[in-house]
Amino acid sequence: MLENSLNRLELMVEIQPHQLGMRLDQALAEILSQYSRSRIKTWILDGHVQVNGTVMDKPKERVLGGEKIRIDTVIEEEVNHQAENIPLNIVYEDDAILVINKPRDLVVHPGAGNPNGTILNALLYHYPDIANVPRAGIVHRLDKDTTGLMVVAKTIEAQTRLVESLQLREITREYEAVAMGIITAGGTVDEPITRHPTKRTHMAVFPTGKPAVTHYRVMERYRLHTRLRLRLETGRTHQIRVHMAHIAHPLIGDPLYGGRPRPPKGASQEFMQVLRNFDRQALHATMLRLFHPITGEQMQWDAPIPEDMQQLIKVLQDDTKQHQDELDW
Structure with missing residues (x-):
């Protein structure tokens, strides 16, 4: 992909094998997720899209996989969003x-x-x-x-x-999370994800979904919870949350996929309070590694887990130490 001028854009991508049978606009919207499907459809209708060197102006045309796509178009703002003085870290x-x-x-x-x-x-x-x-x-x-x-x-x-x-999976994203249940070893969840058929704010594992791969390894085990390090191969909506719930280990605090808190027997009042008050998914994007888009230099950044997750992990660690004699692992 390369840019010819400030507002003119030339995109060159390839239809993926798993997209066999998809509409052209649908397939391109999946690959070029930073552009809306309606914008891509307009590009196709206006003759800005070539498939294997031939202009294709039919958004509904079905793809086979492997087609070389060239888009030569002009970028314009879709919506005039307001600038707001919100601090950024x-x-x-x-x-x-x-x-x-x-x-x-x-x-x-x-x-x-x-x-x-x-x-x-x-x-x-x-x-x-x-x-x-x-x-x-x-x-x-x-x-x-x-x-x-x-x-x-x-x-x-x-x-x-x-x-x-991102499409070539050259950007590495790793996360830390705290999941419900005891996970004894690391593994991989390779399950397709799509919009839930009835709960429109939820995603779900389903055979006709988009390919999704999540790798995880165990960092620390507690009495009824596990601290994980996870790496994404793909970037589907809610991917880690959906995949961990799918293998019966949803994240602590997840309002969509987590269910009720599961305190271990004999937990302290402090433990119970922290667990009840943790009101978001225990998930933090802790490492990002990529090749700089201009210089090509490999760069990496690490962000320590935030205070609320630190507090959660501490009470889990303290609880586990207090009941060490009862553990069978």
């Missing part, structure tokens, strides 16, 4: 990218129920020129109450190259 910055350590209770991109007060609004305030970049340079997202590291592109060139790196 900037871990790293240069002329091409930003790396942000996102707090809890902050949405990344405006949407239904969150028209403003988001990271996108903050970016428009602190970096006015980022309005020229689709979605204000946002390349990937974190859920509202997931904390940790995310990268933002400051230019179209940086964004298109980062999106390509």
Whole structure:
């Protein structure tokens, strides 16, 4: 992918094998997730999309997998979002990218129920020129109450190259989490994810979903909980939360997939209070590694877990020590 001028964009991607039978606009929206499907459909209808060297103006055309796609178009802002003076915790910055350590209770991109007060609004305030970049340079997202590291592109060139790196799985994202239940060893969850058929705010494992792969390893075991380090190969909505719930180890505090807290027998009042009051998914994006989109240099950032998760882990550790004699592992 490369950018020819400030607002002109040339994209070159390949339809993936698992997309066999999908509509062209649907397949491209999955690959180029930083652009809306309606925008991609417009590009197709306007003749800006070539499939294997031939202009294709039918969004409903079915793909087979392996097609070479070229998009030559002009970028314009889809929506005039308002700039808002919201502080950002900037871990790293240069002329091409930003790396942000996102707090809890902050949405990344405006949407239904969150028209403003988001990271996108903050970016428009602190970096006015980022309005020229689709979605204000946002390349990937974190859920509202997931904390940790995310990268933002400051230019179209940086964004298109980062999106390509995501597609090629060249960006490494690792998380820390605390899950319910005792997990004895690490493993991989390789299960497709799609929108839940009846609960529209939920995602679910389903055979016709998009491919999703999550690797996890055990960092520490407690009496009825486990601290995990996880690495994403793909970046589906709610991926870690859905995958861990799927293997019967949902994350502590997860309002959508977690269920009720499960305190171990004989837990202290402090333990019970911390567990009851932990009101978000215990999930933190702790490490981000990528090749710089302009220089090609490999870069890595690490963000320590936030205070609320530190407190949660401490009471779990203390509880486990107090009942060490009762453990059978």
